Amino acid sequence: MQILAKDVKKLRDQTGISMMACKKALTEANGNIDEAKKLLKKQGEKLAEKKLSRDTQQGVVSSYIHNNSRVGAIIEVHCETDFVAKNKEFQKLCQELAIQVTGFSPLYISTKDIPEEDIKRQKELYKKEFSSQNLNGDRLEKAIESKLEKFKKENSLLSQPYFRDEKKTVEELIHASIAKLGENIQVKRFTRYQI
């Protein structure tokens, strides 16, 4: 089948991925742009997964202060090389992450980072909330678990919806950059202040 140059161009514009890779994906998808996009996304995730175990020593410190100067955040994001640390696109990602932290006030980087004591405290809180509802053991347990899952996702930077495109998580945003830049990217730490 014939792959149209304008479709390759369109796919590249939408994904930022190389012409070659876009053409290959379009061929595999029989010229269907949406299918090709899904393929590229899957490939990107695979690539990101491979990179995720790699060591990160370089990086960028980025900050954001909201217009009214009453709230702001600073974030440290690592990558593998000085070359990527100086890359405009990587720096833009770090800026986006600083804005995300300022606007969505996560408490943790990932759901895996939540200290056991915080989970315990939340569980106690939910137990109290449900105490009036006369739930039995199993159903109470499930109700608490579901609340806890919500708490974890809402308060972990990586599982929050990305503020510019709520269909994406912040983790997906970062993985797309990993695929594009070809290096592991790790959020190391962040701090948010609010008056």
Place this chain on the structure above:
Amino acid sequence: MQILAKDVKKLRDQTGISMMACKKALTEANGNIDEAKKLLKKQGEKLAEKKLSRDTQQGVVSSYIHNNSRVGAIIEVHCETDFVAKNKEFQKLCQELAIQVTGFSPLYISTKDIPEEDIKRQKELYKKEFSSQNLNGDRLEKAIESKLEKFKKENSLLSQPYFRDEKKTVEELIHASIAKLGENIQVKRFTRYQI
């Protein structure tokens, strides 16, 4: 004695303090500008002292990232009113403090904030350093105290020399703003990240 208008103007330009106060100080100092400046400084310190007990609920979050994006800081500074929080000069002060933290990496706000365990750790360190020097009890104690004082001053934001004018401490810089703006100003917290 005759106070020259140009001297009043000069004093005002150098201190930022009102014409009235400058003229009064010049009169008291018999027209000597340097003496008048000392008087104004003393008055400012007195005024700052009075303000220092007042409650601060408003303020600004400010940040600074060094050009190379490898180091930066965020700082929260409080004042008394929203009016001062929006004041350009107050905001400039906060910006200067963020730069100071970025460049001079203090660990504490004030020498009074240093945790007892940090002081203990430093003392142990100095004891070890001095162990080869065969100092006796009193002289050892003094040598350690002097090292400790240096450590405290160098690592506390308020007692550090202000990076733009090393004859001033950061605390003096803040006290001058308190005198000028007429409100208590307190550094609440800061964080510094470096790759």
